[in-house]
Amino acid sequence: MRRRLATLGAAVLAAAASVLFSVDPAYAATGLHVSGRSIVEAGGQPFVMRGVNHEHTWFTNETDSFADIKAKGANTVRVVLSGGRWTANSAADVANVISLCKQNRLICVLEDHDTTGYGEDAAAYTLDQAVNYWIGLKSVLAGQEDYIAINIGNEPIGNTNPGQWTSATSAAIQKMRSNGFQHLLMVDAPNWGQDWTYTMRDNAQTVLDADTQHNTVLSIHMYAVFNTAASIISYLDTFQAKGWPLVIGEFGWQFAPGEVDDQTLMAEAVKRNLGYLGWSWAGNNDPILDMTVGFDPNQLTTFGERVFNGPNGIKATAKEAAIFGGGPTTPPTSTPPTSAPPTTTPPAPAGCAAAYSVTGQWTGGFQGEVKVTAGTAAVRSWTVTLAFPNGQTVTQAWSATVTSSGSTVTARNATYNGSVAAGASTSFGFLGSWTGTNGVPAVTCSAT
Structure with missing residues (x-):
């Protein structure tokens, strides 16, 4: 028994030595x-x-x-x-x-x-x-x-x-x-x-x-x-x-x-x-x-x-x-300071603009996106109205809560994208269906 243990111990020590003195692969x-x-x-x-x-x-x-x-x-x-x-x-x-x-x-x-x-x-x-x-x-x-x-x-x-x-x-x-x-x-x-x-x-x-x-x-x-x-x-x-x-x-x-x-x-x-x-x-x-x-x-x-x-x-x-070279893949750029606006300028009212685009279209269906941009003042919430001219319907949407009444679709911000800084933008998207013609809707945006 003692001899077997000694042999085992030697084997363990040899294995340990091989690990300690091995080179990197x-x-x-x-x-x-x-x-x-x-x-x-x-x-x-x-x-x-x-x-x-x-x-x-x-x-x-x-x-x-x-x-x-x-x-x-x-x-x-x-x-x-x-x-x-x-x-x-x-x-x-x-x-x-x-x-x-x-x-x-x-x-x-x-x-x-x-x-x-x-x-x-x-x-x-x-x-x-x-x-x-x-x-x-x-x-x-x-x-x-x-x-x-x-x-x-x-x-x-x-x-x-x-x-x-x-x-x-x-x-x-x-x-x-x-x-x-x-x-x-x-x-x-x-x-x-x-x-x-x-x-x-x-x-x-x-x-x-x-x-x-x-x-x-x-x-x-x-x-x-x-x-x-x-x-x-x-x-x-x-x-x-x-x-x-x-x-x-x-x-x-x-x-x-x-x-x-x-x-x-x-x-x-x-x-x-x-x-x-x-x-x-x-x-x-x-x-x-x-x-x-x-x-x-x-x-x-x-x-x-x-x-x-x-x-x-x-x-x-x-x-x-x-x-x-490492480091951030898009290093920040230095922006020169700008002069403060005159104190007599009144604060700009809240407002927004909305830009509609079709990001993909196929027979009977399409994907749309609306980019919402705040005006010269930050907004806390926004609502976009789309008045479709050819009976298009929205079947599902993301990044907005969407309701429809006839050909008019109303989209209201989600909880996480309602606040938009002055001049900044957010967006929402949707899938829709169309027949015959997929015309561009009239788009309006309101904000508070």
């Missing part, structure tokens, strides 16, 4: 990598992703979007690519995407969209096919580990047999590593990314252990499955308690009661130092998830305003990657 010097629950850069600086998704594979000419996304304050862009399910993005195209990210000081998450909904969508590719696509791009990916992460496959399993996710994802990671990829890898959850069967939540350790470089981050996509604060907090709590690295790789917003609670999502992400990437900049078939109107950075939708300019949004919380 090689991947820690090759760029972005996982450290505990966090993503860090090669120099050890923490990096928290704050950005959006850009549908590059379907809009390859919209290359100005990289600069526009950066100008709005993002530090990361997740770029949609295809290896053949749609028009394939070539090595030259992907090299240009990486160059655009670097020029605009954005960390680039490259994702293969071909795998979306595998098992349920007959057109979807397997994760193994996605890895083959990355292998074909290796010549332009190698050496870029400081600047890019590889999201192996978007939403790689649908709702049919989500349990296959664990083995398929583990095998994909191992194939990436056996082919020499040193990059930070990102893996999406099954159930179209939403993990409502908790397959990723319950099997994440197996997948993380499959990476010999311990350099994989898990990604959850939050849409209607996460329509309450409790569901979001509970899910994130599990990953935090387990010490697993996680990002919110896609999310939408609460444009209707049953949709994702984006305000809680962003607040919790900020509190926990989790990255988030909203879906998406523009180009959705259903434009309610567009953050801009027609890729125009000067026309943010309600969703865009929330993601970029909200209290836990990108502008307020993003920090540029250290490799690009």
